[in-house]
Amino acid sequence: MILVTGGAGFIGANFVLDWLQGSEEPVINLDALTYAGNRETLARLEGDARHLFVHGDICDRALVERLFAEYKPRAVVHFAAESHVDRSIHGPGAFVRTNVDGTFTLLEAARAHWSALPAGEREAFRFLHVSTDEVYGSLGPNDPAFTETKAYEPNSPYSASKAASDHLVRAWHHTYGLPVLTTNCSNNYGPYQFPEKLIPLMIVNALAGKPLPIYGDGQNVRDWLYVGDHCSAIREVLARGRLGETYNVGGWNEMANLEIVHTLCALLDELRPSAAGSHARLITYVKDRPGHDRRYAIDARKIERELGWRPAETFQSGIRKTVRWYLDNPAWIANVQSGAYRDWVARNYAGREARA
Numbered sequence: 001m002i003l004v005t006g007g008a009g010f011i012g013a014n015f016v017l018d019w020l021q022g023s024e025e026p027v028i029n030l031d032a033l034t035y036a037g038n039r040e041t042l043a044r045l046e047g048d049a050r051h052l053f054v055h056g057d058i059c060d061r062a063l064v065e066r067l068f069a070e071y072k073p074r075a076v077v078h079f080a081a082e083s084h085v086d087r088s089i090h091g092p093g094a095f096v097r098t099n100v101d102g103t104f105t106l107l108e109a110a111r112a113h114w115s116a117l118p119a120g121e122r123e124a125f126r127f128l129h130v131s132t133d134e135v136y137g138s139l140g141p142n143d144p145a146f147t148e149t150k151a152y153e154p155n156s157p158y159s160a161s162k163a164a165s166d167h168l169v170r171a172w173h174h175t176y177g178l179p180v181l182t183t184n185c186s187n188n189y190g191p192y193q194f195p196e197k198l199i200p201l202m203i204v205n206a207l208a209g210k211p212l213p214i215y216g217d218g219q220n221v222r223d224w225l226y227v228g229d230h231c232s233a234i235r236e237v238l239a240r241g242r243l244g245e246t247y248n249v250g251g252w253n254e255m256a257n258l259e260i261v262h263t264l265c266a267l268l269d270e271l272r273p274s275a276a277g278s279h280a281r282l283i284t285y286v287k288d289r290p291g292h293d294r295r296y297a298i299d300a301r302k303i304e305r306e307l308g309w310r311p312a313e314t315f316q317s318g319i320r321k322t323v324r325w326y327l328d329n330p331a332w333i334a335n336v337q338s339g340a341y342r343d344w345v346a347r348n349y350a351g352r353e354a355r356a
Ligand code: NAD
Pocket: 005, 006, 007, 008, 009, 010, 011, 012, 030, 031, 032, 033, 034, 035, 036, 037, 038, 056, 057, 058, 059, 078, 079, 080, 081, 082, 083, 084, 098, 102, 130, 131, 132, 133, 162, 184, 185, 186, 187, 188, 189, 194
């Protein structure tokens, strides 16, 4: 059994769905169901005995300890976090609480559990911390891509809180010997992403004929990776990563935001043409994000060399799949936009809720 935190969020839910498609090993899914947690995403696992959903907070030490004691997971895959940079600018407190205190709480509970295990199980135990490339800071146009040895230079409350959590994970390995692994991944896109992030926001707004807000000059660069490829990288690192190591995960796919949005508009023009003309007419330049990092780029050679991992999708194939998914799932989008996703379980599965 593995313990996944944040498995009702975008990447965590994709990971749990992928995991249970390829394995019989059960998952305990601990998620606080903040605005970003969506049980509807996990609908197809309702009634599946391999998935135990626990509605709870990673900062709740007693709950986390109880889960370790009762289920004795052989590994933790830690996704739970506050993840949106814009929200961190307006309300950094929740980011420090979940990303720093929450990771600390999990590490301490994991350490107590791990240190009491018999020798063989102790050796097999893993704590995989899912992190971001944003901890490395911002690159200039000619700087080399981030390697795992790049100094940390976080610039937003979000990236600072993730950097702090990465350091805690590192320290728990060096000081206590906890068998940890850390992944630092670039921007993900794909099904079930909350429409506050660039790609789903642009798709949803374009379909509704609303403005497509471009921060600043639209020339900020990100490296983009299909979420299924991030999940496969995490599975590889969990299975074969070297203890205490960090692995950068990326798609070798740097693109400026404006280019992304034009790509999305062209795909929507093809797949869902609008009588009003090209969706690109909706592009609107707005005030820049404070402290907006200019460029991220990931050097993923370590995970490729050591673990043989490669992304299965190109940006062209992944973004087409993604746009199709949003076109094919209007009910998921509508429930997110109306807020109906918040009580999806109560409406669909009253009385069958897993206990917390
Ligand atoms: P998300 O915001 O979609 O989901 C976060 C999940 O964590 C939600 O289900 C939420 O309910 C849960 N959560 C929040 N606070 C919690 C708490 N205190 N206790 C328990 N659960 C809590 O995030 P995401 O985009 O899926 O990101 C998942 C992880 O991957 C994060 O750690 C993030 O830093 C990292 N990451 C994200 C990206 C990306 O592009 N989205 C890229 C690299 C790394």
